[in-house]
Amino acid sequence: MTVAVDLGTTQTGEPAELDLEELLSTRLLVQGNSGSGKSHLLRRLLERSADWVQQAVIDPEGDFVSLAERYGHVVVDANRTPAELTRIARRIREHRASVVLDLEGLDAEVQMMCSAAFLNGLFDADRAHWFPMLIAVDEAHLFAPAMSGEHSEEARRASLGAMTNLMCRGRKRGLAGVIATQRLAKLAKNVAAEASNFLMGRTFLDIDMQRAADLLGMDRRAAERFRDLETGNFVALGPALSRRPMPIRIGPVETAGRSGRPSLMPLPETPREAMEDLIFTATEEDKAAERRAIERPQSNAAPRIEGAAAAIATRELLERVAAAPSVSERHEPIDDDPRSPEERAAAVDAIFAEMLQDPDAAFRPVPVLYQDFLTHCRLKRLRGAETDMAAFRRRLSLARAGVSCETDDEEWQGVVDRAADLPEEMQGVFMMLARAARDEAECPEDAALARAYGSHSPSRGRFLLSFMAERGLITAEADFRGNRVVGITGTDWRTKLPQVKLDAADEARARRAARLARG
Structure with a gap:
């Protein structure tokens, strides 16, 4: 056609x-x-x-x-x-x-x-x-x-x-x-x-x-x-x-753009004295803005800071990860957010929840996810410690593992402290195991552990278990069927064995063994 x-x-x-x-x-x-x-x-x-x-x-x-x-x-x-x-x-x-x-x-x-x-x-x-x-x-x-x-x-x-x-x-x-x-x-x-x-x-x-x-x-x-x-x-x-x-x-067009060709137009016929008054006399709006600036000195600085952040947003998103200074070298973040710490934390939680709704988020590189995170924070006007790279890595590892920072429990806080001995990308996996052990749930499968780490390979999950066991953070045992039981060192927390469903033949053998045991 x-x-x-x-x-x-x-x-x-x-x-x-x-x-x-x-x-x-x-x-x-x-x-x-x-x-x-x-x-x-x-x-x-x-x-x-x-x-x-x-x-x-x-x-x-x-x-x-x-x-x-x-x-x-x-x-x-x-x-x-x-x-x-x-x-x-x-x-x-x-x-x-x-x-x-x-x-x-x-x-x-x-x-x-x-x-x-x-x-x-x-x-x-x-x-x-x-x-x-x-x-x-x-x-x-x-x-x-x-x-x-x-x-x-x-x-x-x-x-x-x-x-x-x-x-x-x-x-x-x-x-x-x-x-x-x-x-x-x-x-x-x-x-x-x-x-x-x-x-x-x-x-x-x-x-x-x-x-x-x-x-x-x-x-x-x-x-x-x-x-x-x-x-x-x-x-x-x-x-x-x-x-x-x-x-x-x-030929001609039917729609028009916002910015057409510039055309000449006559200047206003305003006398010079009147024009001077229009230019140099402060309006009520100007006076009100000056009063607000005096009452809140930082209110004029915030837009400039935010504008500068927007101007270099992409460069920060892509370069800050590779060349991020240590926490001690960073300047103290400007915290002029009127929201309470709880409200800011809730906003950050909402950002993480929205980001991880994408099924591919678990396998995307951390710098790319950090770029998305900073963009979300800029849109929600979040600045300060919540947007720090180190804090982001810790929160991401926990969010990938599906756990939160439950610090009210003293025993749980001890587990959180021990997790700090691991690399940041492994901390969430350790916390995932700790939560399953504390709740006496079944041990997560290799694929689930790998996904929490950000990998597609189940073998990565087995490597993580052996890595943590070698450093004395967990104990890992297996029953005769190969089912895994993980214990958290320093606690009595242990995952439970999965419920095995017996078929008819297995149930008959189990009943026969029980009768023989009773004599």
């Missing part, structure tokens, strides 16, 4: 059409300096193809959210954890919803990490949900930079890897990338090179003109024409557009 998307008109006045089915197999690259009409072109393409194919728009400036009202796109606020964005992306593919990922207001590094998580979720969807989908990425050089710059290397790698997967391997999964950039020199070459269709707009720099001419198969002299293109005019080439370079003019 061939669907022709009307992009506008050619120089001769004929319709300039794009073969949508061919585009899904060959991808599209749009290039043009700021103000050349790239966003207008993307909007025209998305509007004209909205009824034919599922769409997702990576929108760094919030310009495309207006598609929701006219064409039913779902707006996804990117201010979420990476795990949440990945799950949302998988459900989007499952239910074939057209969406706009709104990244407006986020720090550049956070935008890169959020887009990477979202694209990876689309890419890793189940094979049964590999439906055709158009992925439009505006300002693609932000997500696939040609060189490392002011952003962290981890954020750049994550974002570039997701964009490379989209353009290089997305076709087999039904994903067709449509990427727009201001400068080809800023865009990673392995991302740009995978596009087979091109729409080149107005360009002034020689290096960008030459790259555009090379992609279109034009000589150096012909490249000069890119300087003369008007806003909304592009040169098209590709199997979905034209076999030869063809100038086209993009």
Whole structure:
């Protein structure tokens, strides 16, 4: 089935059409300096193809959210954890919803990490949900930079890897990338090179003109024409557009972005004296703000601290784990939270419960989980000791094992103190065994112990038992059936043997043995 998307008109006045089915197999690259009409072109393409194919728009400036009202796109606020964005992306593919990922207001590094998580979720969807989908990425050089710059290397790698997967391997999964950039020199070459269709707009720099001419198969002299293109005019080439370079003019659109072209407007006709009063005279709102600042000196500092944390959130999430200083070297956390310690602890408990609802959470690396945890804490405005890396590791090991810090019991507190002799990732497993022994429950199976440790391998559970037994923290015995009994050293706590269900023959033998014993 061939669907022709009307992009506008050619120089001769004929319709300039794009073969949508061919585009899904060959991808599209749009290039043009700021103000050349790239966003207008993307909007025209998305509007004209909205009824034919599922769409997702990576929108760094919030310009495309207006598609929701006219064409039913779902707006996804990117201010979420990476795990949440990945799950949302998988459900989007499952239910074939057209969406706009709104990244407006986020720090550049956070935008890169959020887009990477979202694209990876689309890419890793189940094979049964590999439906055709158009992925439009505006300002693609932000997500696939040609060189490392002011952003962290981890954020750049994550974002570039997701964009490379989209353009290089997305076709087999039904994903067709449509990427727009201001400068080809800023865009990673392995991302740009995978596009087979091109729409080149107005360009002034020689290096960008030459790259555009090379992609279109034009000589150096012909490249000069890119300087003369008007806003909304592009040169098209590709199997979905034209076999030869063809100038086209993009047609009108039905929706509008939040940020249009700047236009001149007259200045206000306010006299100079009146303007001075407006500028220099404090309003009642200003006076009230000053009074609040005097009454609560820290109230003005908190937003700045929080803003700084948001600005470096991704760098902290990825680098703080590897280079975390010791607890004694850290500055005392600023604790201006009006909530009580019990309320903050309850908030942290809720975060852990929400994180561990994901069945894959038990096997994800601790630094990745810590990244999700800090994002949750930032959203709930939690700071201080609750967000410390060491505290997080201890809480995670306990949460994975399904135990809580029950410190009211003196004997239990002694067990908690002995657990401190183990590596942090093993403490939760030890507490899991201690709880089962105290409750006289059956000893957890090897797979359960391994899962609490964060491993898929049951043999890891057996290793943990032998490791703790060698250090005298537990005793481990087995009956003649191989059932395990674990005791906690220093207490009389022991797990019980599992209840063995006898079949009819076993029950008959047991009754016969009992009669013989009675004589």
